[in-house]
Amino acid sequence: DFAERYCAGNRFGWGGCQNADELNAVISRLVMVRRLKKDVLTQLPPKQREQVFLQLPKSDALKQVRDVQEKLKAIKEKQKNEGGDGERTMEEKRLMNSLYLFSARAKLVPVAHYLGELLDAGGSEKFLFFAHHTELLDAAEAAVKQRGVPSIRIDGSTPTSVRGGLVNRFQEDERVRVAVLSIKAAGMGITLTAASTVIFGELTWTPGDIVQAEDRAHRIGQVSSVNVQFLCAKNTVDDIMWASVQNKLENLGQVLDGTSGDHLELHEGKGGGSSKWRGGGVSR
Incomplete structure (x- = not known):
């Protein structure tokens, strides 16, 4: 079997x-x-990844994150005492979904602040912002609109008939600097090479979704190195999801390529390729 x-x-x-x-x-x-992208598209510019660590302000959502974490910890302790095999129960999966949502809500303010700082710094560079939860997409879009920066948004509610026009607008109109995108709805089948920066407000459980979303910018037609930023927060679902995604990529690599597997490898620049938000700004 x-x-x-x-x-x-x-x-x-x-x-x-x-x-x-x-x-x-x-x-x-x-x-x-099997043919790997790196072997076929040898002229494609490099792709670099970094984690940006956000400091979360006190909020009801953060309290909910801590409450769910305590419940998950209690279940793990019970499993350990009863000699369980470590697999997740249905209750754990339900709690994990809640932790995913509450973690996104806890990041609304710092994510919006981070995007606002990027826009306030001036310049004309375009970027893509990906998230899964509608509330996080809304917060990002509000931060952009607050500064009067033209943008597009594609999520599950965007009619297929207008998506092509939105993509063309982002690609061709220099004034349109930001694309706010659902990982699921806009992570495949579109080209957004006018941007060379890709920002994830959160992760997903499926590593292929993340890589596909990155590659909206990292594909034929891209002439610049692509910088991918993952906005993470310690002691939230991000810790669990990052480890899970890496483990799945490891397994996929072993099955498909017979190697230890690809990972979301981080570029170690100054400061180790990570950042922290401290209320008033980002320090690198």
Whole structure:
């Protein structure tokens, strides 16, 4: 049985990975021909990533984050005492979804502040802002509009018939500096190479969604290095999601390429490639 052999199945489901080298050998021999972007598009400029760490102000959302974390901790302790296998229960998954939402809400103010500082610094550089939750997209859009900067927005509510026009406007109109984008709705199938900076207000559980979103800018037609920034906050769901995404990329690399896997590798510049927001601004 495939699931038992390769998916580390247990009583909670089939969410693991085992015997990855064997699976890679089987699919490479029988069904898969794989070409990597880095080997095909050799002239594409480099892509660099950095984490930007936000300091969260006190808020009801932050309190909710802490409350959910305590509940998750209690479940883990109970599992440990009862000799559980460490797999997530349905209650844990429900709480994790709540933690994801509350973490986004706790980041609304610092994310808006960060984007505002970028715009207040002047210049003409365009950037893409990606998020999953509507509230975070709304906060980003409000920060942009508050400064009178022309922008576009594409999310799940944007009619397919107008998306092409929005993309063309961003690509061709120098005044349009910002694209506020849903990771799911705008992370595939569009070209936004007029921007060379990509900012994520939050992560998703699926690493492919993140890489695809990055590549709206990092694709044929891009002439500049692409700088990708992940706006993260310590002691929120970001800690869990970052580790989860890296682990999934590791597993995918083992299965598809027979290697240790690709990661969201960070560029280590001055200060280790990270930043902190301290109420009044960003220090690098």
